[in-house]
Amino acid sequence: MTDLSHIRNFSIVAHIDHGKSTLADRLIQMTDTVAERDMKEQMLDAMDIERERGITIKANTVRIDYTAVDGEQYVLNLIDTPGHVDFAYEVSRSMRAVEGSLLVVDSTQGVEAQTLANVYQAIDANHEIVPVLNKIDLPATDCDRVAEQIEDVIGIDASDAIRVSAKTGVGIRETLEAIIHRLPAPTGDRDAPLKAMLVDSWYDAYLGVVVLVRIMDGVLKKGDRVRMMQNGSVHHVDRIGVFRPAMTVVDQLGPGEIGFLTASIKQVRDTKVGDTITHEKRGTDKPLPGFKPSVPVVFCGLFPVDNAEFEDLRDAIEKLALNDASFSYEMETSAALGFGFRCGFLGLLHLEVIRDRIEREYDIDLITTAPSVIYHIYGRDGEVTELHNPADMPDPSTIDHIEEPRIKATILVPDDFLGDVLKLCQDRRGIQMDLTYAGSRAMVVYDLPLNEVVFDFYDRLKSVTKGYASFDYQLLGYRTDNLVKMQVLVNDEPVDALSTMVHRDRAEQRGRAMCEKLKDLIPRHMFKIPIQAAIGGKVIARETLAALRKDVTAKCYGGDVTRKKKLLEKQKAGKKKMRQFGKVEIPQQAFISALKMDS
Known part of the structure; x- marks a missing residue:
């Protein structure tokens, strides 16, 4: 020892x-x-x-x-x-x-x-x-x-x-x-009841759940029966060890030591991070103060490109969630994309990492919808609901006001690029809180809406500062703002995967950009297709995708003009009928590109 x-x-x-x-x-x-x-x-x-x-x-x-x-x-x-x-x-x-x-x-x-x-x-x-x-x-x-x-x-x-x-x-x-x-030495009492903090847990195909623990008081030995204080479950310890980076088995862990235990635990869900582990018989009464649970900030839908792979995707997501306590998910369906999952992440890099892991480790091609944040919707009846997906927004006439999450962003940037950074933050509806200097570098603190940061704020920040700025944020809370749901209609049909929440002052600009982008992405059909961005019943932007036309008058050489007119009228009637019943095929690639909005 x-x-x-x-x-x-x-x-x-x-x-x-x-x-x-x-x-x-x-x-x-x-x-x-x-x-x-x-x-x-x-x-x-x-x-x-x-x-x-x-x-x-x-x-x-x-x-x-x-x-x-x-x-x-x-x-x-x-x-x-x-x-x-x-x-x-x-x-x-x-x-x-x-x-x-x-x-x-x-x-x-x-x-x-x-x-x-x-x-x-x-x-x-x-x-x-x-x-x-x-x-x-x-x-x-x-x-x-x-x-x-x-x-x-x-x-x-x-x-x-x-x-x-x-x-x-x-x-x-x-x-x-x-x-x-x-650095100070740890403190702890060998003779006190066992008190161990559960720092992390992950799933191992051979050992079941591996639990990383830090012993505060007492001694943990192989063969002990231990209790998780949060859910009260009791387990028999199979093996105890330390990482030298490889797992090395030891007989016991005393106070101040960090190691792992396995106890044939089947699910990572049974081992809550921040829980206190103690002996079943002579246990401690007071648990350690745990960690605050992680709160997902960014939500987006993950859908398989091939709907037949839905079950494989469910399997992959469940396995990843076992190893990552900060990742949450629930099932959802979409008219355009079929079955998929609505997942919560701690940020965009977290989203990318999870997406890459699913595509690489489980070989599933994915479509990710536009990332969105959680809004609080206050109804006229005083009820508060959380909105994760803009497509589920209730009828605007029942809404009193909407609150959006705000963050406190700290940006460190060399003096030369300060102007560009301030402009970028103002454009994203930011409120300046503080500006101080440390040598030739400025430290700017802004209050920003999370919704504006999620899309491509970090990329824009890096490009306006040539990569010299560094950025960090923490959540501040919720604040009321003038937010509306903008939906995209293709051939008068709403496309729910492209619905987004925008600030009313920005809606027109965002809608116009979205329509122009979709006009280039959707292939032409035999009939003309209107692409519209709308808020409620009001259309705020429109583009028209021209039809592919067959030259029906090609066989008319000379003669009376009414022959040509008759053929063109007939074609026009056909196109009108086609537009009424025609279905617009939007390729998956168009969704992915449309969701990568450039400013």
Whole structure:
């Protein structure tokens, strides 16, 4: 058993691409946790999609044995966390399981928006924070400026920040020593009743559900009967172990240790993240304060391109939901797209990752509808309903007012691009809350409608700032605004998959763009097709797709003009009848392209 004073639990937090996973690799390598021949880049990123995109999606944990300079043996539990705002939920959970954080900042780029967001989460969790300046091997490095920035923007003393190059391995030994001397040891009582926090859980085809736990008090042994305090279910522990990144079985876990247990649990739903695990007989009375459940912010419909694959899609979504607590789904049908699912995500990157995983791991071609957010609809009778899909909006005459979600967006941007960023935020109905400077970079805080951010705000922000801006947001709450449902009619038939919620002032511009786009995307038919955007019964934009015509007068050489007129009248009557009964085929590709609205 390891003495409590010789355990250190810490996480690595940073902005995207500042080198968290590379630093974790070097720490693993320096302490010989993994044999040299098994080492690979981004050791802890196990999913294909993580390795391909070069991002971390799941927080991963590893146990490292380290012999300090003074000869003492230490056990370090490291959690490598994601940097993207969509996975901030993973970060907040990991923070609760550890006592300290390494704050990694790129010494060429300085403090970014996500650095702030993640470090505030660490401060909320009462962490001791050690700043690490990474990438000192690059010619553009400027450690003094960045250290000053950390002090100005975040307010942490960075005078003794460790200077590291995670790529070349410079400063790794100093980092390990700092972890031991500057981070606190965990506290806990071996003799108290068992109190373990459920940090994460996922499904393994061979072992059932694997549960990642952090022991606060007491001891967990193989063969114990344990109870989940939230739902009261009792399980028999089959095996206990730690990750060195590979699963390694141990006999018991004591206070302050992080490890896993398996107990033949069939469904991940039975293991609520943030739950407290205790012994069935001599259990603790008070559960640990859990995590706030994750709230999906973006909703969109996922439909199979081939309707025969619906059952496969259901299977794939259920399996993914097992491993991802922050992903929710329910069934829905659409006249244009058939059967599918309405899914909730934490953001657009989360949506893309799930979509890619379904297409890649289960080989199903998908159509995704326009992403939308949840609106609160207040009826005249005082009833409040949540609207997930614009197609389900009730009759406008019964609605008193509609509220939409707002976010507080923090954007860090070099001075040269400030004007463009302010214009972009004003165009998206933003309200400026704050504007401060840290050196030559501005920090802008805006109150923005989430609906405007979901579409392509991040892409636009990156393009107007040449990629130099960084962006982070948190939900503020709901506010009333003048919102309407805009629907698209093709040949006088409403197409529910293209319905969207828009602000009344923007409706005409959005409707016109949608009609022009569809005119190019829908193939021509034998009859002319009107494409209209409407709010309620009022058409606000229209385009007409011309008919394909056969030259019926080709066989008339000379002679009386009435012969030609007669043929043209006959054709006209035929076209009119055709338009009445004709069905317009809208190809799947047209849906996908129409939903990618460019501003």
